[in-house]
Amino acid sequence: MRAGIRFRTLTGSVRCAPGSVRHSTGVLAGLALAAGLLLALTDGAAAAATGAALITVVALALGRYAAGGAAQDTGPRGPTRVPGSRAPALGRWRRTVADALADDGGEHLRTVMRPQLQRLFAARLAERHGVALYRNPDRARALVGTDLWPWIDPGSPAPGPTLPEAVLRALLDRLEAL
Incomplete structure (x- = not known):
């Protein structure tokens, strides 16, 4: 059942559904009260006061966590996903194109320009054509065209050492037309 859904018991009283936030809070409050009473009965008022202070601190920390208080502080974080390579950005395209069109641009074509073109075509094909x-x-070959496909085919190397203008x-x- 969802949090906050109420149902009637056989006696007619309204109770929260098990697993809801209100139900869980009630159970935890009952356990805290029982722990405080046990401390008071077994070790006296000083132990009960210490237990109440500890229970209050834990309750505040849990409440802060449940409310999302750790979203903007310096608490522990999970591992951050770092991309394996740079995404193609328009700011560097002039230099990327110039390097790929140069006479000695074979290495640049293989390592930079062709992977970026493949990512752009992959994104456009997925976005517009599924x-x-x-x-x-x-x-993908049918959509791109057989004459241009060898230049972006991920399963084979480029057909030439450099990319003609x-x-x-x-x-x-073709990318724009897709």
Whole structure:
């Protein structure tokens, strides 16, 4: 049942559903009261006061956690996911294109330009056509075109050592048309 849903018992009283926040809070408050009474009965008033202070601190910490108080402080965090490579950004595209079109741009084409073009085509194909470039390359080839496909085919190397400017223009025009 959802939190806050109430139901009637056989005696007619209204109770919170087990597992709800209100039910859990009531159970925890009852356990805290019982612990305080046991401390008072067994060890006296000093132990009961110490137990009440400890129970209050724990209750406040749990309440703060439940309310999301740790969202903006320096509490412990889980591991942060770091991307494996830089996403293609438009700010560096002039230099990326210039390096890829240079006579010695083969390494740059293989390591920078082609992976960025593949990511852009993968995103566009998935977004507009529901086609996964890496899982369904035959359908992606049909959408991109057989003449341009070898330049972005993730299953094979580039057809040439450098990227001709006419091919780059055609790839970007096709990307925009998709």
